[in-house]
Amino acid sequence: MTVRLGLLGAGRIGRVHAGAIAATPGAKLVAVADAVASAAETIAAETGAEVRDIAGIMGASDVDGVLITTPTDMHAAMIEEAARAGKAIFCEKPIDLDVNRVRACLQVVADTGAKLMVGFNRRFDPNFIELRRQIDEGAIGAVEMVSITSRDPAPPGPDYIKRSGGLFRDMTIHDFDMARFLLAEEPVSLFASASVLVDPAIAALGDFDSASVILTTASGKICQISNSRRATYGYDQRIEVHGAKGLVSAENLRATTVEVANADGYRREPLLNFFMTRYTAAYRNEIAHFVAAVEAGGPISPSGEDGLKALLLADAATLSAREQRVINLA
Ligand SMILES: NC(=O)c1ccc[n+]([C@@H]2O[C@H](COP(=O)([O-])OP(=O)(O)OC[C@H]3O[C@@H](n4cnc5c(N)ncnc54)[C@H](O)[C@@H]3O)[C@@H](O)[C@H]2O)c1
Numbered sequence: 001m002t003v004r005l006g007l008l009g010a011g012r013i014g015r016v017h018a019g020a021i022a023a024t025p026g027a028k029l030v031a032v033a034d035a036v037a038s039a040a041e042t043i044a045a046e047t048g049a050e051v052r053d054i055a056g057i058m059g060a061s062d063v064d065g066v067l068i069t070t071p072t073d074m075h076a077a078m079i080e081e082a083a084r085a086g087k088a089i090f091c092e093k094p095i096d097l098d099v100n101r102v103r104a105c106l107q108v109v110a111d112t113g114a115k116l117m118v119g120f121n122r123r124f125d126p127n128f129i130e131l132r133r134q135i136d137e138g139a140i141g142a143v144e145m146v147s148i149t150s151r152d153p154a155p156p157g158p159d160y161i162k163r164s165g166g167l168f169r170d171m172t173i174h175d176f177d178m179a180r181f182l183l184a185e186e187p188v189s190l191f192a193s194a195s196v197l198v199d200p201a202i203a204a205l206g207d208f209d210s211a212s213v214i215l216t217t218a219s220g221k222i223c224q225i226s227n228s229r230r231a232t233y234g235y236d237q238r239i240e241v242h243g244a245k246g247l248v249s250a251e252n253l254r255a256t257t258v259e260v261a262n263a264d265g266y267r268r269e270p271l272l273n274f275f276m277t278r279y280t281a282a283y284r285n286e287i288a289h290f291v292a293a294v295e296a297g298g299p300i301s302p303s304g305e306d307g308l309k310a311l312l313l314a315d316a317a318t319l320s321a322r323e324q325r326v327i328n329l330a
Contacts, residue, residue, distance in 0.1 A: 006057035009069035010034035020287035076105040083114035092119040097165035118307035120177040124285035127250040140243030146223040147240040151231035168314040176313040179223040187215035194321035234271025
């Protein structure tokens with residue numbers, strides 16, 4: 001069977017997913033829609049898909065599933081429309097910035113029986129998959145402490161920040177999902193400390209660009225997350241998990257492993273610069289997982305519920321940072 005897909009949104013991440021679909025056996029990008037015709041036309045020319053409008057994809061009988069890669073404030077309505085149209089749905093994170101809107105949307109998904117997967121791509125990164133496999137196989141014994149470092153190479157512009165929902169809902173939300181994925185236990189308390197150390201324009205918009213978050217589970221497992229909107233050396237994505245019997249960690253990726261040593265010291269390439277290159281394999285695995293789940297039927301993960309839980313942690317972190325207090329999540 002070929003799973004026939006429609007792409008709603010041909011921006012940065014839409015282009016990445018179009019490439020992932022092309023690399024997935026058993027998947028075909030049938031149609032692409034974007035408010036900017038040239039954006040849709042470029043992907044259509046590269047993939048052989050047709051350019052259609054959103055209604056033309058939602059209502060199409062030759063489309064089994066849709067990928068929603070439009071700006072965040074359009075996701076919930078599009079999920080509902082696609083669910084009612086009987087499509088399988090892959091939606092980029094976050095589902096919405098408002099938890100009540102997310103809950104209403106997930107109700108429609110439940111009522112229609114639609115299949116919804118949320119784009120927490122890091123669960124599909126080969127390094128993090130192996131890290132999780134080592135944990136599951138008992139290589140480090142019981143997990144005790146998780147450390148997640150996640151720094152973007154440079155802050156986005158003010159227009160992006162204004163629509164982003166803030167650092168925790170836009171950026172840390174990926175780390176909250178990874179924390180839940182690795183702890184295998186829900187956090188019961190959270191403390192976040194956040195500052196503006198990178199760009200004063202971000203402070204003017206009421207947001208933060210640097211943050212540390214500590215999550216604690218009922219059994220006492222601790223996860224610390226370190227975020228910055230700036231890293232001069234590239235996209236800094238590392239995870240370390242400490243357990244009763246040892247440590248498992250995943251390091252940063254570079255374009256090559258070449259190292260030059262001379263009288264000035266040791267020099268290696270900078271880190272892969274941003275998500276499009278750092279997580280190429282993760283996005284491909286993610287789309288392959290979606291396609292396989294559409295083909296096989298049954299439940300899909302990460303689910304809408306995972307999207308809601310990560311957003312609840314992001315909301316708690318926003319409150320914690322603003323009020324400088326521990327938030328009881330239980
Ligand atoms: N999982 C990840 O790693 C990841 C990475 C980047 C972005 N994202 C998420 O993906 C979403 C899109 O982000 P992006 O960076 O690709 O944004 P973007 O601005 O590059 O792309 C969005 C696209 O949607 C189109 N669009 C806007 N309004 C539209 C409308 N009414 N009808 C049709 N098309 C419309 C725009 O023209 C644009 O091409 C956001 O929710 C973001 O949080 C996730």
